[in-house]
Amino acid sequence: MASISILLEKCVGCRLCIGGCPFNAIAVENRKARILDNCTLCGACVSSCKFNAIDFRKDEAEGPVDISSYKGVWIFGEQKNGSPANVALELLGAGRRLAEQLQVDVSAVLLGDNVGETAKTLIAHGADNVYLVDHPSLKYFNDESYTDIFVQLIEKYKPEIVLMGASTYGRSLAPRVASRLNTGLTADCTGLEIDVERRILMQTRPAFGGNLMATIICPDHRPQMSTVRPRVMKALEPDHSRTGNIIRPDVRIPENLKVRVLDVVTTLCEKVNLTEADIIVSGGRGLGDPKNFALVEELANVLGGAVGASRATVDAGWIDYCHQVGQTGKTVAPRVYFACGISGAIQHLAGMSSSDVIIAINKNPDAPIFRVATFGIVGDVLEILPLLTKEFKARLG
Amino acid sequence: MNVIVCVKQVPGTNEVKINKETNTIIREGVEAIINPFDAYAIEEGLRIKEKTGGKVTVISMGIPTVAGLLKDTIALGADEAVLLSDRAFAGADTLATSYVLSMSIKKIGSYDLVICGKQATDGDTAQVGPSLAEKLGIPHTTYVRKIEEIREGYIRCQRMTDDGYEVIEMPLPALITVVKEINEPRLPSLKGMMRAKKAVIPVWTAEDIGADKNKCGLKGSPTQVIKTFVPVHDVKSEMLEGTPEQQASALAEKLLSMRFTTCK
Numbered sequence: 001m002a003s004i005s006i007l008l009e010k011c012v013g014c015r016l017c018i019g020g021c022p023f024n025a026i027a028v029e030n031r032k033a034r035i036l037d038n039c040t041l042c043g044a045c046v047s048s049c050k051f052n053a054i055d056f057r058k059d060e061a062e063g064p065v066d067i068s069s070y071k072g073v074w075i076f077g078e079q080k081n082g083s084p085a086n087v088a089l090e091l092l093g094a095g096r097r098l099a100e101q102l103q104v105d106v107s108a109v110l111l112g113d114n115v116g117e118t119a120k121t122l123i124a125h126g127a128d129n130v131y132l133v134d135h136p137s138l139k140y141f142n143d144e145s146y147t148d149i150f151v152q153l154i155e156k157y158k159p160e161i162v163l164m165g166a167s168t169y170g171r172s173l174a175p176r177v178a179s180r181l182n183t184g185l186t187a188d189c190t191g192l193e194i195d196v197e198r199r200i201l202m203q204t205r206p207a208f209g210g211n212l213m214a215t216i217i218c219p220d221h222r223p224q225m226s227t228v229r230p231r232v233m234k235a236l237e238p239d240h241s242r243t244g245n246i247i248r249p250d251v252r253i254p255e256n257l258k259v260r261v262l263d264v265v266t267t268l269c270e271k272v273n274l275t276e277a278d279i280i281v282s283g284g285r286g287l288g289d290p291k292n293f294a295l296v297e298e299l300a301n302v303l304g305g306a307v308g309a310s311r312a313t314v315d316a317g318w319i320d321y322c323h324q325v326g327q328t329g330k331t332v333a334p335r336v337y338f339a340c341g342i343s344g345a346i347q348h349l350a351g352m353s354s355s356d357v358i359i360a361i362n363k364n365p366d367a368p369i370f371r372v373a374t375f376g377i378v379g380d381v382l383e384i385l386p387l388l389t390k391e392f393k394a395r396l397g
Numbered sequence: 398m399n400v401i402v403c404v405k406q407v408p409g410t411n412e413v414k415i416n417k418e419t420n421t422i423i424r425e426g427v428e429a430i431i432n433p434f435d436a437y438a439i440e441e442g443l444r445i446k447e448k449t450g451g452k453v454t455v456i457s458m459g460i461p462t463v464a465g466l467l468k469d470t471i472a473l474g475a476d477e478a479v480l481l482s483d484r485a486f487a488g489a490d491t492l493a494t495s496y497v498l499s500m501s502i503k504k505i506g507s508y509d510l511v512i513c514g515k516q517a518t519d520g521d522t523a524q525v526g527p528s529l530a531e532k533l534g535i536p537h538t539t540y541v542r543k544i545e546e547i548r549e550g551y552i553r554c555q556r557m558t559d560d561g562y563e564v565i566e567m568p569l570p571a572l573i574t575v576v577k578e579i580n581e582p583r584l585p586s587l588k589g590m591m592r593a594k595k596a597v598i599p600v601w602t603a604e605d606i607g608a609d610k611n612k613c614g615l616k617g618s619p620t621q622v623i624k625t626f627v628p629v630h631d632v633k634s635e636m637l638e639g640t641p642e643q644q645a646s647a648l649a650e651k652l653l654s655m656r657f658t659t660c661k
Contacts, residue, residue, distance in 0.1 A: 022625045035644045038460060041488035041615045044622045140563070143527070144536055157415035168558050172539040175524035179495060179531035184619030187491075187522035206628070207520055208408075214625045221619040258536040258571075263564040264555070275559055321542075322557070327518055328577050329435060334653065357655065358632075359648065375651060377638045377644045395649055 003057050005186040006033045010053035020048020022212060044214070044388040056239045067199075069103055069158055070094040070222040073099040076150075076164040076173070077108035077122050077130065078141075082115050084122060084274050087165030087230040094233035095163055101194045102160070102246055105129055109153060111146055113139035116246075123244035126236045127395075130246050131157070135253050141169045144259040147176045152251045154181060159223050161201050163192075167275070184218030185225040186238070188331075190232045190354070201226065209327050209350030230275050232354075233332045265314045267322070274325065279305030280334045282325055282352075283313060286341020286362060286381050290318035295385040296340055302392045307331065308352075326351035344369025361385070398449040398547070400442040403456055403498055403529070404435040404470065406463045407519040431466050434514025435576040435579045437575045440582040442512050445475045445547060453474035454505060458486055458497050472585035472593035479505075483602040488615030491524040497613055498525070499532035500606040510552065511572040515540055526574035537572040538565045542579050 013031030018024075025039040033053070046056045074089035077084060088108070095106040105128040110119055112134065119130040133149055150173065154162065162177075164170035166188045178185035191204030195217075201224040204215045220222040274280060281303065283296040293307070300307045308330075309323040325332055327347035337355035342348060344360070344367055352358070353372050360373035361381045370376045377384055409430045431439075442453040455470040457463050458481040467478035481501050489497065502511065509534070516523035523539070530537030542562060543555040553566040557576055585593070603610055611617060637644045637651075 020625065022622070024607035039487070043488075043615075044625045047624055065566075143538070147531075163489050168540055168556075171523045172527050172537075175491065175522075175527040176531045176537070179492060179526075179528035182492065182619070184492065185524060185528075186620060187520075187524055202623075209518065209521070210628065212625055213628050216620050216622050218620050246470065258568050259538070261563055262566055265561045265563065267561040273560065321576075327521075330636050357652070359652075360446045370634060370636075372632055373634050374633055375633065375648055377648065378636065379641055379644060383641050384645055386647065387641055391645050395653055 003055075004035055004039060004043075005055045006035060007053045007055050008032055009241040010051045012051055012053075014050070016050060017045045017048050017054060020365045022044040022207075022214070047271050064248055065219070067160075070160040072104045072157070073102065073106045073161045074154075074158045074163070074223070075106065076129075076162070076163055076170060077110035077118070077127075078167060078169055079110065079115060079118050080141075081111055082112065082118050084118055084125075085165055085167060086235070087167055087170070088122070088237070089125045089134050089235035090230065090233040091163045091165060091228060092122065093235045094228065095237065096126045098192060098194050100160060101196050102199060102326060104160070107131060107157075107159070109133075109150060111138045113137075119199050119246045120240075121238070123243055123246075124238040125259075126242075128244050130244060131249050132246050133249065133251055133253075137253060137257075139262055140261045141173075142257065142259055142261055143172055143176060144257050145254045146173050147180065149251050150255045151178050153249060154223060156249065160199060162223045162225045164225075164227050166229045170227050174225060177257075178225050181223070183221040183223060183225060185227070186216045186218070187227050189226045189228045192226065192228070192233075200224070209346060211350075211352055215232035229333070253354070258351075272334050274306050274323070274330045277306035277332070277334050279303045279336045279338075280308045280325070280332055280352075280355075281305050281338040281340065282310065282342060283306030283319075283340050284342030285312045285316075286343075287313070287318075288315075288341075288382065292382060293319055295382065295389070299338065299385055299389045299392070302389050302396065303336075305334070305336075308337075308346055311345075339369050339373070340385060342369055343367045344372065398445055398451040399507055400445050400451065400453045401502055401505060401508045401511045402438045402442045402453060402455060402470075403433070403511065403513045403525070404466075405432045405457060405514075405517045405519075406459050406466055407432045407517050408432070425462055428475060429462070429466065431469065432514050432517040432519075433576065434516060434518070434575070436514075436582040437516045437577055437579050438512040439470055439473055439475065440542070440580045441575055442510075443583070444580065445510065445544075446474075446476075446610075449547070450511070454479065454508075456481060456498065456501055456505075458482070458489070458494060461600070464600070467598045468593040468596055469585065471596045472589040473583065474586070477600050478596070480598050480600045481606065482600050483604075483613070485603045485608075485610045485613045485616075489613065490618035490620045491520075491522055491528055492619060493613055493615075493617035494525050495532050496617060497603075497606070497608055498529050500608045501601060502529075502533060504601070504606045509569045510547070511535070511570070513572065513574045515574050515576050523574070525586070526572060529573035533570075533572070535570050535571065535572055536567045537569065537574070539574045541573040541575045544573075544579075546570035
């Protein structure tokens with residue numbers, strides 16, 4: 001079993017390790033650090049100690065995987081009805097950068113029905129190779145068949161890195177694939193860097209609703225897998241003259257599936273597209289009445305944006321759950337986020353604080369939302385919203 | 398129908414505050430709660446039991462104090478709750494957690510459905526559900542917002558997607574993870590609280606569930622946290638003053654000059 005102890009002769013009681021511990025499991029008593037019982041042996045404190053006073057030993061895993069036989073960066077070319085998800089294109093942008101550092105190819109895995117054209121789009125956006133499995137049974141995302149085929153491909157071609165979008169499908173497929181392969185997976189990454197010498201992917205992700213960032217590695221298992229938040233990585237400008245290989249691998253298409261997708265329903269939420277919207281106008285309790293969401297919708301329409309909502313309004317039944325932004329709703333990062341009559345509870349901030357520009361409109365000048373706002377207006381949202389709609393309408397023609 | 402619900406103890410996130418001097422999360426005095434998404438999982442388990450009979454068993458891997466929270470699930474109506482606690486489980490990532498949960502479920506034996514919350518509010522990974530289903534060798538569906546039908550050996554449910562929902566059917570046993578939309582959790586009943594008071598929460602160790610310690614805890618975790626830090630939000634806020642007309646006009650001016658025009 002792993003162990004951790006403080007080397008008392010080296011410890012100076014500086015308390016730096018207290019801040020390095022995500023679990024509040026270190027105390028300093030009599031000028032010496034002490035590891036408390038709630039330590040989870042995560043090892044995060046080791047790098048925080050400037051005096052090498054933390055002795056942390058992790059047992060070597062038995063029979064490590066032959067890491068050197070794994071080469072290349074893969075991304076999941078998620079698509080719906082033949083259109084690639086934006087996040088898949090973003091992954092290609094990120095994947096290219098990582099692959100160039102590792103001097104390997106970027107390949108996309110594309111599963112679907114009649115999606116040959118999609119393969120070309122993926123190449124234009126940076127894929128060197130596309131592993132294309134085209135079959136009528138793969139028309140809709142299916143956890144069982146997609147996992148089965150993805151695992152077959154990984155076992156056959158052995159990529160060192162596999163990236164998937166942190167979308168509904170990616171967050172279901174990736175853990176199932178990683179679990180079958182017994183490899184590591186880091187969720188919802190917002191930063192990816194390479195330690196070139198060790199060929200290790202440094203995966204940075206938010207935890208505790210964005211209040212803490214953690215950098216995570218998977219040193220002894222392959223592939224190194226991450227899901228990546230939409231709208232964080234940059235897609236490349238498409239270059240339709242780029243060439244790449246479309247490989248149709250010989251895989252076994254699973255039959256007699258247990259999981260059957262009977263129907264795929266697009267609801268009114270189609271217009272919401274919160275996770276991929278450039279502009280989001282969100283309404284909160286400050287609207288005062290459910291019918292005032294119309295004001296939010298009008299501004300969103302003029303700007304070509306989506307409508308979001310705070311949890312309070314969803315819980316009160318003013319608007320559908322699919323609009324909810326925040327910890328128990330959707331995590332968004334648009335270019336512009338309007339928080340209209342939203343006070344900015346920590347759970348709401350967790351879902352939108354990485355937006356590029358945040359505009360807060362609230363009656364209460366002390367509302368926490370103003371602390372994350374790029375621009376703030378203290379005022380009555382019912383009065384300001386129509387004025388904004390009018391202004392933008394006039395200026396945008 | 399026998400349902401197993403997996404829950405996790407998380408800090409009550411309302412209280413998450415940053416110590417500005419040390420730049421760390423203040424955890425003192427932060428109460429531990431059952432992960433909010435898991436409350437919907439428990440509720441759905443109870444509703445299935447009320448409709449079809451059988452029982453609801455709640456399991457959680459965690460430190461010994463989690464037993465107190467498990468008692469709360471008895472108060473809500475769970476028939477049994479088991480705590481998986483062992484020093485060997487410490488430092489587990491989602492893979493090692495799934496392994497331990499799977500071994501305990503195998504020990505419990507007969508079950509029809511496993512329900513997990515969509516994700517936990519501390520790690521936010523959403524990985525344990527699908528990973529656990531794989532370890533159990535059963536099908537899974539994530540983000541379930543409604544169970545349309547459940548009967549012996551069969552479930553049909555709705556999975557919430559980014560632009561709507563899907564209707565998915567699976568044979569049982571299966572695993573689902575649930576979103577908030579699925580139900581409105583109940584409060585504990587007086588009778589339940591009396592039962593909870595008397596309830597003894599069994600604690601199972603690695604040995605009890607026949608787990609291979611090499612697959613548990615830190616040792617069984619392929620991922621390692623190498624650094625944590627508090628993100629710097631370098632926000633320069635600008636308050637727009639004047640009459641509402643002036644404020645609106647100033648804002649439009651500023652946004653358009655930043656070239657944030659429409660995405661039409």
